[in-house]
Amino acid sequence: MLDWHGSGMSVMEMSHRGPEFMGILAEAEADLRELMAIPSGYRVLFMQGGAIGENAIVPMNLIGRTGRADYVVTGTWSEKSAKEAKNYGQVCVAASGEAGAFRAIPPRSEWRLDPQAAYVHICSNETIGGVEFHWTPDTGDVPLVADMSSNILSRPIDVSRYGLIYAGAQKNMGPSGVTVVIVREDLLGHALPITPAAFNYQVQAQNDSMYNTPPTYAIYIAGLVFKHVKSLGGLATMEEHNRAKARLLYDFLDGSRFFRNEVAPADRSLMNVPFHLRDASLDKAFLDGARQRGMVQLKGHRIVGGMRASIYNAMPIEGVRALVAYLREFEAAHG
């Protein structure tokens, strides 16, 4: 891979305009289109900056049509998105789960949507609070924009219900450094003049994601992940797999008097399962024991405390079984 003085080419040193990389990019896009059943009339862009970059890039590109946008706040990530969007237009929080400590998705009937909004923004899965949209909100003629960074490719979705979907790759698609944007063509062309050309969807669409040098190696790896998911049976299989994993863990937590998950059952995330020990003074002992069993990164985000199990596509059911076995054992010893 470093072949400094060699003459062979690895993906990493290919010209991004050469036929080899152009083929890799086209194949990655075709595989993603097939996996997600992306309809014609949508463009697939491979960009840089991650979902946090998109917090600015989305309004820069879309808010200009009417100058206003609605945000549904269901946790840390969507709150951050709404806050950043305020730099580019009038942002309204159409619904928020804050009053309920973000333990549930506000029902659609409570949303106060502005028919003049350029778009409605949601985060389809909040990794910290562990709430996930298991339904697609109807926003009428106003395009729905979703940050799917943490649950894209975890189950089939109906892309035609969305105006724009964006996702940083690093949860379910591959390495960090590439951001996938799926955008309905009629939403292109409304970018604010201050939009950097490299982050202008229309410019990137016209240049097949090559207006600037794309993150070639990250795209190559994401392409391999798309092929792998296809070979496993596609998104229906991923959903089955992810539901089985989540059920195992939630069923145990609900039956336990020692551990608890406080998210409304209908809104529980299949990807991120936060849980607390009833006796927080045992947290350290719990984490130490987990580490001894090779289970790392179980500590919850500092905002919510407690524990969190992230069970993305790549986590095998055996990993969840091992976690549940440890939870049971720890409860028996300390409960």
Next chain:
Amino acid sequence: MLDWHGSGMSVMEMSHRGPEFMGILAEAEADLRELMAIPSGYRVLFMQGGAIGENAIVPMNLIGRTGRADYVVTGTWSEKSAKEAKNYGQVCVAASGEAGAFRAIPPRSEWRLDPQAAYVHICSNETIGGVEFHWTPDTGDVPLVADMSSNILSRPIDVSRYGLIYAGAQKNMGPSGVTVVIVREDLLGHALPITPAAFNYQVQAQNDSMYNTPPTYAIYIAGLVFKHVKSLGGLATMEEHNRAKARLLYDFLDGSRFFRNEVAPADRSLMNVPFHLRDASLDKAFLDGARQRGMVQLKGHRIVGGMRASIYNAMPIEGVRALVAYLREFEAAHG
């Protein structure tokens, strides 16, 4: 590397906040600081978006101090930078090589600098026209900003003469997808309100380049390149190596009556050597012959036509010798 169902960790799946990746990032920064002798008082940021992204990110972050900036235009890249900067403030072209078809760097004595400019921007090496700054312009109290994407790490420079240096990684530092920004601390904190948080230098400096998930694998590879360059002897050795390669090629071109390079000798790039056949009708035969010898990507940029040899750090002198041998042979057959 794909280890989908495994439990081991590769760099690509590490948490960017875990001690393993934090160590990789810190070591990459330390090695780059050592290689370039970056003084204290400068921050090193690893960002996304490439140099084309920086065309907007630089003015967003720096122009706000006075609302004005000077640009020195020496070819395609600096022209593009100046054009994009106009979205964020008053941009003045302080000097341009356009009248001379960008075959020379305008001498410092001809620059009309604005003492109230927030910065002066140059591109230290133009890859298409093949002109390079072999001197560091004195801009007085106005910070000098340089796009060094195509010649960073090719020779020692005095970082203290610059306010800000930026470079996409893909020429001399590693894979595309990571951008290095070296910025003097006093220039932080003047970002326009419309600056995306992910591209705000101060936000990234305060968060050690981790405000959003950094392109971890690209940083890891860049770090390996830094170690490799150190092991070869550092930038003084790279300069010697690069000068020897360039001399070989320019000496041949200057002695030829069949090929020509039209760049002013004092401003010729050590990285990119454009050249023309006197008889352009032989271009195709020349490229075909080159391809048969395994020499690809010799076609010049469509803007200038002709041929171009890119001889970045990674090109061995043997590669240049092979090219010169082919040039000599082709001239003998067709000259």
